[in-house]
Amino acid sequence: MLTAQQEQFLAATAKAAATGNHVFPEMAACEAALESAWGSSELAREACNLFGCKQHQHPIYGTISIPTREFLNARWLTVDASWIRYPDLATCFADRMKTLRNLSGMYPHYSQALGAETPEDYVTQVSMSWSTDPDRARNCIEIYHAHKEILDAALAGSQEG
Numbered sequence: 001m002l003t004a005q006q007e008q009f010l011a012a013t014a015k016a017a018a019t020g021n022h023v024f025p026e027m028a029a030c031e032a033a034l035e036s037a038w039g040s041s042e043l044a045r046e047a048c049n050l051f052g053c054k055q056h057q058h059p060i061y062g063t064i065s066i067p068t069r070e071f072l073n074a075r076w077l078t079v080d081a082s083w084i085r086y087p088d089l090a091t092c093f094a095d096r097m098k099t100l101r102n103l104s105g106m107y108p109h110y111s112q113a114l115g116a117e118t119p120e121d122y123v124t125q126v127s128m129s130w131s132t133d134p135d136r137a138r139n140c141i142e143i144y145h146a147h148k149e150i151l152d153a154a155l156a157g158s159q160e161g
Helices: 004-019 025-035 042-047 089-103 108-114 119-130 136-146 148-160
Strands: 062-072 075-085
Touching: 004 025, 004 089, 004 148, 025 089, 025 119, 025 136, 025 148, 042 062, 042 075, 089 108, 108 119, 119 136, 136 148
Parallel strands: none
Antiparallel strands: 062 075
């Protein structure tokens, strides 16, 4: 059962993903929920960065430095990283799509994700290269199926307005 705040977060991020022209905005909202602890992470609160997007080599947006946990060499480690500080959530989703497209030639899973026919196929493919968490896709799919009504209502409302 979601809290009212979590429901609002899921609906708002689905709408922002649609505004940012993210493929499968409903699944992108689930990814954002998982990666940002439902918008409560410092990175989400302070930088509108929902996906753990690290700063680009040539920054377009501001930078914030925050420690993170990475699954490296078969164990979780804490490391410092420079992250992108986005002006709003839609920009975060739009930049993520740009990143997936730009890197799809180097990461075949991104190309397969962008061409996926279902939200589940999309997140399964993108998770193979996007995250160090081996359970990421499964966890996103669980959120998606458990809260599909909220996501569908949010996206139906965003198409009407």
